[in-house]
Amino acid sequence: MNHTFKLMMLLAALFSFASCSKNNDIGPEQNAEKIRIDEQKTASGVTVTLWADKKDLTVAWNRLYVSLKNTEGAAITNAVVSYTPVMDMTSMEHASPVEQPLYSAAQALYEGAVVFSMPSGTMGSWTLTVSVNNEPVVFHIEVKAAPANTKHTTTLVGTDGISYLVSLVQPLTPKTGMNDLEILINRRQDMMNFPPVEDFNVELTPEMPSMGHGSPNNENPVHTGRGHYSGKVNFTMTGDWRLHFRLKRGNTVIMEDAALDLLF
Template identity: 55%
Template sequence: MKNIQYLFACLFVFLFASCKDDENNVIPTVDHFLVAEGKTASGKKVKLWSAEKDLLVAYNKLYVSVQNADSSYTGDPAVTLTPVMDMGTMKHSSPVEQPVYDASTKLYPAGVVFSMPSGDMGSWTVTAKVDQEEVTFPVNIKSSPANTKYTTTFVGSDGTAYTITLVDPSGPKIGLNDLVVLVNRRESMMSFPAVQGLTLEVTPEMPSMGHGSPNNVNPAFTSGGRYAGKVNFTMTGDWRLHFKVLKGSTVLAQDVALDLLF
């Protein structure tokens, strides 16, 4: 339907002007929400897009586009994203899967974990570094829905602070779902490198009814800080994912929980 509306809009523009091959024709705005836009000192247009309408305390699929001042494309300059929460007395960052250019969409898909909501506790920005230039966007981060927890931090038995974040299922359904989690460690308040080589064991539980589910597959390391397995939701409602986290034979944490509701 949106495509048809767009076709008509384009036809209308064509009749009265010309159907300009401008940025709106190229960037897939139908599927993406514009979060913020700005310009670098040299005039490059940088836009931050989101797969979802709201940015949440969660894993967020974000996209960056970079254009020249005349809206032509710049090629694929190096782009990195740095989220920063200013909490007044201190600042901290959060885990990021850095953007990688996708020539088919002319976008840079990325993943950003926001660990806290914007509000009384502080405010978030995301800085895009494009080659050597920076553009900083204020962003508003909302809490995830009541009774959900998509990202959490725990201190392992090795004394290291880790974050574990749900990437998939982003749209949970009854039955076997792909399960992907992202694990990072807090090297400093500004650095959260991905952690590879852990062993994760997942046990789903429906707390309101006190049962679990069969046929789950423990998430195994794939790449970056990602671990992929399967989770079986036998009914809709509240689900808690319990993770046991091991490094070799050392148990880092016996029970780290994420909560879903669908």
């Protein structure tokens, strides 16, 4: 009896260890929060899988992820990965702001982001080239228009004659009360390059157009790195909200009103 009991305990311990090991090795395939967009293979046989946080990619700042596997199915975590988004409008091509991916051990994914500035459709189509150690694969991307009464990215020409893109990073799921606010600002250097802007002073004025009021205790976004500006916005009730951003370089106003619209 004693021998049988010890054997049962040993088997139970081995089963528990195997279960724990499996649960601690969670990759994107087991992560219900990530949506698989597509999969391609490089010329050398590396499997490149593209992931997102949501089913639909929209005219907005979109976080995009990549997982890599070698020909034996093992994860690759030390590759050099880059994104190149291009909109083909037949008569011309242009890119959009991009944040190049870096490997995240917590996500077990390469994590980056793309600002898609217009929807797919009759005007043109998007591709995203993912380069893995200088080997490119091309994903055809469908980008949908922003939901009605929302605008999470905007492009305006400043007083200096330069086009700037202002994009909402958070909150993507706004709530009543104080919210962390983060925006990304890029400038159009040319049709293919949109470097981040790191030297603006940003003033925030929230407005609820349908009710004709704003909100108190907001904090102006300040630059935190790579064109990201972080602050606080107070939504006093649900509904339609417009975030007015005044962009200044020193004391010079570059953009009087870059506005983004949220609805929740």
